[in-house]
Structure formats: C-alpha cells, structure tokens
Amino acid sequence: MSQTWSILTAITLLAVQLCIGEKSCFIWSSAGPVVQRDTSFTVYCTFNFKCKKSMRSGQPPTLQRHIDLNSTTIYFNVVNITTDRTYSCECDTSKEPTKPDSCGMDISAGYQPDRPKNISCIYEVKNNESGVVFCSWNRGRDTYLGNSSVLWVRTSSGNHTGGPHSFPRKGTDLPSVSFSVPSSVQLISVWVQTQNKLGHAVSSIINYTLSDIAMPSAPVLGKPKCSSRECIIEVEQSVRTQHLEIQYKAAGQAWTSYRDQSVQTSAVQNRSISSLKPYRFYYLRARSKFSTGLWSLWSTNISSWTQEEAPAKQLDVWFAASDLKSQRVYWKEENVSISRGKITEYKVRVYSPDSGLNSITNFSSDARNYSLSNCANCEVTVWARNSKGLSPPATITARHTKAQASQDAQVTAGGHNVTISWRKAETTPPPTVYVVEWYPEGHKLEELRWVRLEGNDNHVVITDIKPYECYEGAVYAFYNENPVSRTMFAGVTTVMSAPTAAPSFEEKVEGHTVRVTWSELPRSQRGGCITNYTIYLENDSGNQEPYSAPASERMYVIKDLSPGVYSLWMTASTAKGEGPADQKLKIFIQEETPLFLLLVFVFILLIALVVLCLCQSSSVKQKFLVSFKCLMLDDVPDPRNSKWAKECTQEKGKMNLQLQLSNTSITEEEEEPILVDVEELPKQNSDVSKPTNVSSQLLPQISLSPKTEPTTPLYPLTTYIKSFSHDSDSSDHTQTSLDTNTTVDYISSHRMGSMEEGEDQEEEEEFAEMLGFFPTHNVFTEPLSFGGKLTLDAVKIDCSGFFQNS
Structure with missing residues (x-):
C-alpha cells in the first residue's frame, strides 16, 4: 500500500514538473527577504542539475562574481545594500535540449519605524451636541517599507473613562486621523503606534482638555453690499462665538483686520466694514473664536467693488517742446487713489493771452498728450472725468524751458536702474517741486517720461530704463508754477555694447x-x-x-x-x-585744371563764338578782312613801283584810264572775283578837298604837253586804296575810262584774266608811286559801281579815314 502511494506521488510530481517546467535551483538569503538598509548579507543558490552555474543582479540583470560553496551551491556576499534589489540564478546545460527555468528572489531594503512625535489635536465644534477631533503627528523618516499606523484614544467625561479606541490611519500619505466625540467629553488621551516588516514603535501619551483645543467652524459670508467707502456683509455661523475677525484688502495689498467682539445673538448677523476707499476691488474673509480655544479656519474669500467718487486731485501735467512748432502737453494716467473711478474722458482747454485763443477739446480715456502749434505762451488746463464728475484743474504754461541752467546732475547707473541726484537750488524762496524728465536720445516728444518730487528731495531712482538704450533728460526746480532752474544730463545707459552695424x-x-x-x-x-x-x-x-x-x-x-x-x-x-x-x-x-587756364579757355571760346556769328554777315566779314589786312602792314606792296605808275610817269602829258564795263573775252574758266582789302592812309595834302561821293564828284580833266611842266600835281592828292583782285588774263590789258575828260575812282570788284606772277609784282611796284590818284571816300558808306577789272595787283590807301568814317 505504501509502495503504491510512493509511485502515485512520483507520478504526480513528474506531471507537475512537465506542466509547469522543471526548476533548476533554489535561492535564499541569510537575512531574509527584508533587510535593514546599509547592512551586509549573503545570497545562496542550490542547483538540482549538473550545469554551468551563474548569478545575476540588478535591472537589467548583471552577471555577479559568485563563490562556489560546493558542487551544488554557490553564494554571493552583498555589502551595504541601499535599495531594493532582485537576485537570480541560472543553470546552463549544454546536453539538455531545453534550458531549465531560473530561480530568483526580491530583497526589500528599508528602516525600522521611528517613534511618532509632535502629536497635535484640534476639536472642531460642529454643533451644540458633538464635534470632530483631528489629530496629526510626525512619523519621522521614511522607512521605504510601507508603515501602518494606529491612533489610540482614551476619553474622560466626569468620572467615566472610555477606551482605549483605535483609529487606524487610512490610505493617505498624511499621518493624521479624525474621530467624533460627544459634547460631554472633557478630556482625551492619545498616542500613536506604527510598525513595518522590520519592527514597530509607540509614541508617548498626550492629554488634551477639549475646551483648550475647541474651534468653531469657519463662518459663511454672503455677498457684500458696498458704497464708495463702506461694505456690509452677512456672516453665518453654526454655533455662537464670542470673537469675530473680518479681513479685507485691495488687489495687490496686504490684509487689513477688523475685529468685532460683540456677543453673537443669532446664527446670521450683518457686519459693516468702513474706512474703505472709492473704486477699489476688495477681497473679504472672516473667522471666529470661542472665549477660549482656537480661531476657526478662514472663510471662503468674497469680493466686490466700492462705488466711484469724483477725482480727488489734479492730474500730473508736464510740457515738452523741441522747437516753437513742436510743442506738446502730457498728462499721466493717475492711479485709482486719485482717479477714484474709471476715467471716461479728458478735457483740455488752451488759452493764449496774446491771441485771445480760448478753446476746449475733449479726448478719449486713452489720450495722454495734446500737441500745440505756434502757441509759445499758451496756458493749458487739463481735467479728468469719471462717472461722478471732474477732477480739479491742472494748469501749466508752455514756458518752463526758459529756466536758468544750473550745475550738472550726477548720474549713477547700476544694474537696470539709474539714480539721478542733484544739488538743491540755492534760491529764495526755495523750490517747492522738482520735476525730473528723461527720454531716449532724440525721441523727446514720442517717449517722454517724468516724475514730480517734493522740494526737499535731491535724488530719484529711475527703473524703466531699457538696456542698450541711450537716455537724456533734465531736472527742473519750480517755486509754485514758476521755473527756477534747469539741470541737464545726457549719455545715460545701463547695459551697453559695441554697435552692431555701421551708419549709412x-x-x-x-x-x-x-x-x-x-x-x-x-x-x-x-x-x-x-x-x-x-x-x-x-x-x-x-x-x-x-x-x-x-x-x-x-x-x-x-x-x-x-x-x-x-x-x-x-x-x-x-x-x-x-x-x-x-x-x-x-x-x-582727379587732377584739377588751374582756374587761370580755364578762364582763358572760356574767354577764347566766347570770342570765337562771337566772331563766328559776326562772320555770317557779308558786310561784317568784308570789314573784318579789311581790318585784319591793315594790321599786316609788312605784306602791303608799294604802289609807286607798280608798272602802271611807271607808265604814267613816262607819259606825263596824257593819262589813259580804261574802264572796262564788261569783258566778253573772259572765259568760263575765269576764277571768281575775290573780296577787296582796303586800307586808308593819312591825307598828304590838306589843301585838296575830300569828295564825299565817289560817283558824283569826278576829278577835272588834266591835259599836259610834254614841254610844259606842271605847276600842280597831275592828280589830286587823295586817300590811297589798295585792292587785291584776280590776275588779268594778259599783261597788255589796261583799263580806260569811258570819258577821257573824267577821272573816276580807281577801284574794281574783280579783274579779268590771270597775270603772270612776275608781271603782278611789277605792276604792284609801279602802282605804289600813284599815292595821290584817288579821292578820299568811305568805301563802305556808298556802293562801288565799277564793272571792269583793276589792273593793279594791290592798292594801298590810308586806313585812318576808313576807321573814322566807320
């Protein structure tokens, strides 16, 4: 029977192993699964198979250097463990087709619990029959093992003692417990017991008198009803108390307490909070207390606005000007203590005693300045309006920049603040107000800032200075509204760096x-x-x-x-x-041309332009050529050596002047006549009268015999005319007049034919002897009416008469 049972057991174990997998080892610790932190212990592994043994620890598992105890067991010494750790053992069998399962163990590390201390209990009275006691304590350091705590309570009411009663701490991290007690209980005794897997600890016993720790419930406040300076609130309490404290504060301010020690006659009472300020948003809260015991918790905050009042003070007004045409009056948005309401608009009046200007303009609540134009001594008054009325007038006259300059102000920059200090103005009476203005350099009208100070101040700390910005400004001293002095400052900056770009x-x-x-x-x-x-x-x-x-x-x-x-x-x-x-x-x-050469070039250019314009006229061109020829005296041949003059001297008794009106023998190839250059010489005989008309005044006929010596010149002395013409075709051609009894002016507009170069020179030399042959006249005053050709190559006359007549 026993043998049969053994067989059945073996079969059962084999079946279990086949189902769940065969365990290769068994692991345990010398200190157990829970150990004290900062202690040392040993972990053992015993294997069921012959295999390659190993031990791992940590996450992810890391191979450890184990020690072989015997053929089936290995171990690993853990030194000063500081946290929870997992250990595992593995068996590696190369002969088995499958690897056996490993075995592992979790080690928890922690501390024993400390003794609880600082037990504190409060008795909150809910109503006249009962209340709730709240107890809390200090549990000490964290044990990392999940402590469990129990509060033990023993009550006393008269001669009756109850308990002890245990109140375990429920799922919360805070070590506290609450329990109810009837109003008949007068004394309580409390202590705390805590424990974990490493041990347990118990606090000392604390005794309380409930009246000493009694606390009413927090009051409940109704919605307040506020005027401009008072709020009435409704306070509701569950029990009667002897003390009530109400606190109030505006936004951004500290709480102000108001205590009412009147005896509460009902559960709901109204309380009045005065000394409030107009148009403020107030928060209110309350708490209560019995004659003994503790103050209740604060009620939930309630809030409300107080009503508005007309603005209490005049606006802070300032004036700035960059020139007479760029003037501007500024005003600040006052805080709620001055505005005492929501500003709906600004009213600006401009009065000029010089021009009689008196205008009023209304601006929206967003406006902060008003620009003036051509109003040097205008008086500007500004009001602020809210729903209850206007503020007192603030008046400024646009002339404060005329203040006398005083000593320089001292500027000290530190961090993001700038301190401006100055020496008090030594004036009688002393200044009543100082105004410090500052603005980014070059942006006075756009970004002006200022602050108004009392007369006994001598410095101001400016906080709204932007980094990497350059500021300038001034300190003004005023006696009432009259400027006394002005102190300028510039180059103010806090944080600076080198410029990041170059100027354009x-x-x-x-x-x-x-x-x-x-x-x-x-x-x-x-x-x-x-x-x-x-x-x-x-x-x-x-x-x-x-x-x-x-x-x-x-x-x-x-x-x-x-x-x-x-x-x-x-x-x-x-x-x-x-x-x-x-x-x-x-x-x-570039190399610069000297001014003198430039002027000479311009002068020559102007002369050339004038000459070019004048040469377009034929008469002017002829006069110019004649005048130019007169200046070249070396080129004028002597007419006395001309061939014609010699012939005249040989035949003294007769003169043959042939004036050829036309010449049909001139070939078509004959050259065109050229202009005549005329030069006048001074008269050689003043006794001979000068005819004024060449064509009308003819010389008398002179007939001389060879035997008779002339007593008078053969020809009257006259102005000598030199004419350049074309060379004649033949040297034998002569010019004769149509009438031998009439002497005509010797001038021709052209010549016939072409003469040989030698003959031309000979005729010029002969003609030079005939200086007195022609009458004096102005060749340009009357036209010459000769159609024949002049046989002389050149005619020379005196030019002085020509220029005089011209």
Whole structure:
C-alpha cells in the first residue's frame, strides 16, 4: 500500500514538473527577504542539475562574481545594500535540449519605524451636541517599507473613562486621523503606534482638555453690499462665538483686520466694514473664536467693488517742446487713489493771452498728450472725468524751458536702474517741486517720461530704463508754477555694447575735398550711447587715415586730398568699443585744371563764338578782312613801283584810264572775283578837298604837253586804296575810262584774266608811286559801281579815314 502511494506521488510530481517546467535551483538569503538598509548579507543558490552555474543582479540583470560553496551551491556576499534589489540564478546545460527555468528572489531594503512625535489635536465644534477631533503627528523618516499606523484614544467625561479606541490611519500619505466625540467629553488621551516588516514603535501619551483645543467652524459670508467707502456683509455661523475677525484688502495689498467682539445673538448677523476707499476691488474673509480655544479656519474669500467718487486731485501735467512748432502737453494716467473711478474722458482747454485763443477739446480715456502749434505762451488746463464728475484743474504754461541752467546732475547707473541726484537750488524762496524728465536720445516728444518730487528731495531712482538704450533728460526746480532752474544730463545707459552695424553714409567729391554725410543708426543697432563716429580713408597704397567726428555731428569734410583712388568707410563707437564697417565706397580725386587756364579757355571760346556769328554777315566779314589786312602792314606792296605808275610817269602829258564795263573775252574758266582789302592812309595834302561821293564828284580833266611842266600835281592828292583782285588774263590789258575828260575812282570788284606772277609784282611796284590818284571816300558808306577789272595787283590807301568814317 505504501509502495503504491510512493509511485502515485512520483507520478504526480513528474506531471507537475512537465506542466509547469522543471526548476533548476533554489535561492535564499541569510537575512531574509527584508533587510535593514546599509547592512551586509549573503545570497545562496542550490542547483538540482549538473550545469554551468551563474548569478545575476540588478535591472537589467548583471552577471555577479559568485563563490562556489560546493558542487551544488554557490553564494554571493552583498555589502551595504541601499535599495531594493532582485537576485537570480541560472543553470546552463549544454546536453539538455531545453534550458531549465531560473530561480530568483526580491530583497526589500528599508528602516525600522521611528517613534511618532509632535502629536497635535484640534476639536472642531460642529454643533451644540458633538464635534470632530483631528489629530496629526510626525512619523519621522521614511522607512521605504510601507508603515501602518494606529491612533489610540482614551476619553474622560466626569468620572467615566472610555477606551482605549483605535483609529487606524487610512490610505493617505498624511499621518493624521479624525474621530467624533460627544459634547460631554472633557478630556482625551492619545498616542500613536506604527510598525513595518522590520519592527514597530509607540509614541508617548498626550492629554488634551477639549475646551483648550475647541474651534468653531469657519463662518459663511454672503455677498457684500458696498458704497464708495463702506461694505456690509452677512456672516453665518453654526454655533455662537464670542470673537469675530473680518479681513479685507485691495488687489495687490496686504490684509487689513477688523475685529468685532460683540456677543453673537443669532446664527446670521450683518457686519459693516468702513474706512474703505472709492473704486477699489476688495477681497473679504472672516473667522471666529470661542472665549477660549482656537480661531476657526478662514472663510471662503468674497469680493466686490466700492462705488466711484469724483477725482480727488489734479492730474500730473508736464510740457515738452523741441522747437516753437513742436510743442506738446502730457498728462499721466493717475492711479485709482486719485482717479477714484474709471476715467471716461479728458478735457483740455488752451488759452493764449496774446491771441485771445480760448478753446476746449475733449479726448478719449486713452489720450495722454495734446500737441500745440505756434502757441509759445499758451496756458493749458487739463481735467479728468469719471462717472461722478471732474477732477480739479491742472494748469501749466508752455514756458518752463526758459529756466536758468544750473550745475550738472550726477548720474549713477547700476544694474537696470539709474539714480539721478542733484544739488538743491540755492534760491529764495526755495523750490517747492522738482520735476525730473528723461527720454531716449532724440525721441523727446514720442517717449517722454517724468516724475514730480517734493522740494526737499535731491535724488530719484529711475527703473524703466531699457538696456542698450541711450537716455537724456533734465531736472527742473519750480517755486509754485514758476521755473527756477534747469539741470541737464545726457549719455545715460545701463547695459551697453559695441554697435552692431555701421551708419549709412553718402559722399560727395568736390575737387580735392570729400564731403561725407550720414544718418543715425537705428536704436536697436546702437548698443547704447554713441560716443563718436570714425571715417576711414585708405589710398591705393593701403595707407589708412582715420577721421573722428563727435556723436552729435552728421557731416564731415576731408580737405586737401591728393589725386588718386581712395576707399571710404565708416564706423560708430560706444564706451564698449567700435562697431563693424558694413560698406566701402571707391572715390576718385582727379587732377584739377588751374582756374587761370580755364578762364582763358572760356574767354577764347566766347570770342570765337562771337566772331563766328559776326562772320555770317557779308558786310561784317568784308570789314573784318579789311581790318585784319591793315594790321599786316609788312605784306602791303608799294604802289609807286607798280608798272602802271611807271607808265604814267613816262607819259606825263596824257593819262589813259580804261574802264572796262564788261569783258566778253573772259572765259568760263575765269576764277571768281575775290573780296577787296582796303586800307586808308593819312591825307598828304590838306589843301585838296575830300569828295564825299565817289560817283558824283569826278576829278577835272588834266591835259599836259610834254614841254610844259606842271605847276600842280597831275592828280589830286587823295586817300590811297589798295585792292587785291584776280590776275588779268594778259599783261597788255589796261583799263580806260569811258570819258577821257573824267577821272573816276580807281577801284574794281574783280579783274579779268590771270597775270603772270612776275608781271603782278611789277605792276604792284609801279602802282605804289600813284599815292595821290584817288579821292578820299568811305568805301563802305556808298556802293562801288565799277564793272571792269583793276589792273593793279594791290592798292594801298590810308586806313585812318576808313576807321573814322566807320
């Protein structure tokens, strides 16, 4: 029978192993599954098979260096464990087709519980029959093992003692317990017991008198009813109390307490909170207390606005002007303590005693300034209006910039704040008000800020200074509304850097001078206050020459540059350093023509233009040619050596002048006649009268015999005319007059034929002897009516009469 049972047991175990898998080992710890932190112990593994043994620990599992105890058991020494750990053992059999299951063990590490301390209990009275006791304690350090705590209570009412009663701490992290007690209980005794897998601990016993820890429930407040300076609230309590405290505060302010110690006669009572301010949003809360015991918890906050009142004070008004045409009056949005309501509009009146202007303009509640035009001494008054009325008037006269300048203000920058300090004005009477204004450099009208101070102040801390921004401003001292002094300051900045860009500039080359103009850097690129601008000029040899300009300048002139090619660029600098150079421009300085040569060239050009215009007229052209020929006296041949003059001297008794009216023998190839150059010489005989008309006044006929010597000149002395004409076709051709008894002026507009070069020269020499042959006349006053050709190559006359008649 026993043998049969053994067989059945073996079969059962085999079946279980086949179903669940065969265990390869068994693992245990010398300290058990729960150990004390910072302690050491040993983990063992015993294997059921012959295999390669190993032990792992951690997550992910890491192979550990185990020690073989015997052929079936290995172990691993754990030193100073600090956290929960998992250990596992594995058996590796190469002969088996499947790997046996490994075995493992979880080790929990923690501490024994500390003794609970600082037990505190509060008795909250719900009604006149019962209340709830809330007890809490300090459980000490975390044990990491999930402690369980129990509060034990023993009650006493008169001579009756109850308990102890246990109140286990339920699922909460806070070590606290609450329980109800009847109103008949007067004393309670409490203690706490806590435990975990490593041990347990018990606190000391604490005794309480319930009247000492009694606390009413928090009051319930109804919706308040508020006027401009008072709020009435409804307070509801579950039990009667002897003390009631109400607190109130406006937004952003601290709580203010109001305590009412009147005895409560009913569960619901109204309480009045006075000393409030108009148009404020108030929060209110309340709590109560018995004659002994503890204050209740605060009620839930309630809130409400107080009503408005007309503004209490005048606006803070200031004036700024960049010039007579850019003037502006500013006013601040006052805080609620001054406005005492929501501002609906602003009212501005402008009065000018000079022009009699008196205008009133209404602005919306968003307006903060008013621009004036051509109103140097205007009086501006500003009011603010809310639903209850207008504020007192604030008046300013646009003349405070006429204040006398005083000593410089001291500026101290630190962090993101700037302190402006000044010496009090030594005036009689002393100033009653100081006004400090500041604004970004160059943006006075757009971003003006100011603060008004009492007369005994001598410094102010400005907080709204933007980093990398340059500010300037002034300190004004006023006696009543009259300016006393003005102290300027500039170059104020907190955080600064070198400029991030170069100014945009233009250049203009004027001879050997370069004029550079530039514009301000954008405010975002300045990095603070600009101290100076630097202009760099580099020649083609690579030599650089810097030119520095103050921060207030926008133009610089570089003079006396040598001719050549230059590179030009600019940078801006602050106290932190010099900014980059963005653009480089090429400029060319050329060799300049001397002014004297330029004037001479212009003068010659003007003369040539005048002569060119005059030469378009034939008469002017003829006079010009004659005058030009007169100036060239060396080129005039002597007429006395001409051939014709010699013939006249040989035949003294007779003169043969042939005037050829026409010449039919002139061939078509005959050259065109040329103009006549005329030169007048002074008269040789003043006794001979000068005819005024060549054609009408003819010389008398003169007939001389060879035997008779002439007592008078053969020909009257007259002005000598020199005429250049074409050479005649034949040297034998002579000119005779139509009438031998009439002497005509010897002049021709053209000649016939062409003469040989030698004959022309001989005739010119003979003609030079005939100086007195022609009468004096102005060749340009009357036209010459001769159609024949002159046989002389040149005719010379005195030019003085020509210029006089001209």
